[in-house]
Amino acid sequence: MKAVRILERVLTALPMSLLMLLLVFGFVRLLPGDPVDIMMGQSGNVSQAEIDALRRELHLDRPLPEQLAIFLRGLLRGDLGTSFREQRPVAEVIGDAFPATVELALAALLVALLIGLPIGVLSAVRRNSWFDRLAMGVSFLGISMPAFWLGIMAIMLFSVHLGWTPVQGRLSAGIAPPDLTGLYVLDGLLTRDWALLKDALLHLLLPAVTLGAELTAIIARVTRSSMLEALQMDYVTAARARGVPEWQVVLRHALRNALIPTVTVAGLQLGVLLGGNMIVETVFGWPGLGRLVVGAIFGRDYALVQGAVMLYALTFLIANLLVDILYTQLNPKLEL
């Protein structure tokens, strides 16, 4: 029964993604400036014949509906077109950049959960203590701080001043990653290449903390308030009355129920982490999709923008879907 409902939910997401696709296709064509002019502008003097040839090659001479048809047919074959600027298939360009973005987003989520959850639980258990006040004060600061500024402050302190972490990029020069998952930390673990692992972790640390800072604050606050609510429930009182040790009451009885809002927020934010990282990627010179797509929008790289934005929208959609599914797993009373 549950599987059917999940399938239903997936199926309703399909028309939505098709609509998104059309929207992106339309938006990209609304961008002012002609991509061929922009491309040709970079290479100096060119003949009209060359311009026409390029226009034909990119199908820009066809009417819009036909361009859309060509695009959709390509999509079905997994062909997203060719990036004007990189002169490579879009799928390849995105494939190179996406793992960097995923690694950063997952690391940020991990940071947020590892720090935010315990703080939220402890704040609720020790309600109104100095710890609670301090934690909530800091978390308030966390949601009021722009990521680009936090990142620059972190670089100034830890990279420039103390010299603990590298300033930019994913790996130091001279360290070559294996051709595995593209997530260098994971690659380092899988190949037991400790030098790679250490270097990748050091590069990842500051960007992950910067990207995860806001979410850490949000998770701490959400967990605290849902824990406060859960701790007042009858089943918690009942567990206490049965003589269950307090730490078990907190972790096993209250936390399990308090986790539902936290999971929802974390899941919804994973999409935000993946899609809101242009800032952090720019600050830390992280070679991910966010930086790529901003450059592509302003370079009028239609195909690349289309592919990248669609990937974003799709990840967003999938993240929402996963949240819904997880939600029902945690709370069996609910139905999708």
Next chain:
Amino acid sequence: MGFWRRLISHPGAVVGLVVILLYVFAALLAPWIAPYGPREMVLADRLKPPAFLEGGSRSHLLGTDQLGQDIFSRILYGARVSLLVGLTSVSISLTVGTVLGCIAGYWRGWVDRILSRVADLLMGFPYLLFTIFAMAIIGPGFGNLIIALCFKAWVEFFRLARGEMLAEGTKEYVEAARALGRGPVAIIAGEVLPNIVHSLLVLATLRMGYMIIMEASLSFLGLGIPPSIPAWGSMVNAGRDQMLNAWWVATMPGLAIVGLVLAINMFGEGLRDVLDPRMRR
């Protein structure tokens, strides 16, 4: 207790409000309080440290940047951009979202279905990416930045207003107004809106800090406010090149952002505690 009494006895709201008012005065009075013009360059005074550091002087309280511009003065002028963008973009989003939300919630049916689908669709795109995209389509400029910020921001107000409208629409007082023969506009504006305006205002306050951060982020990327106008985000960006020798160039404008957003959020939470006791934890 009346609204103002309760607000005044909420410490967070009071502190937030006082700080916001300080920023507003700074922005309004910038030409009179700022010791220098926003683009006044004294090349001989480049990268002077703040007054409290060695080598700093009273003539440049927060130091100068790489062009010899006074950072304190530019922060005062920058407050105009942040406050103006935050206020206008939230007001527009609030108005558009509320009107559409009330329409969808009152009439339901196909209007509601279409508007809700559009809202769902917009929610599918990351906010920053969407705004960058919008900026690229409509071009740079102050007004365009505000439009780009509103493109998606109305959705949250729409959802809140729609939900409240749906819930209120079935209540007796609305039925009674209908039975008395009052028209839809009179019912929405005269009967329902006063009941849901509180939660909309709380959301608006809390979103304003976010909008200010968004504007600063876009300006930081060089896509927001034109460089001729001093904005906190672009000031931080300029300071990135001076990280090694002049930390204050990037730090000071950032502190200004944090201070303002923190104050707005504190006020917003206070407002929520006072106006919307259901949300109180």
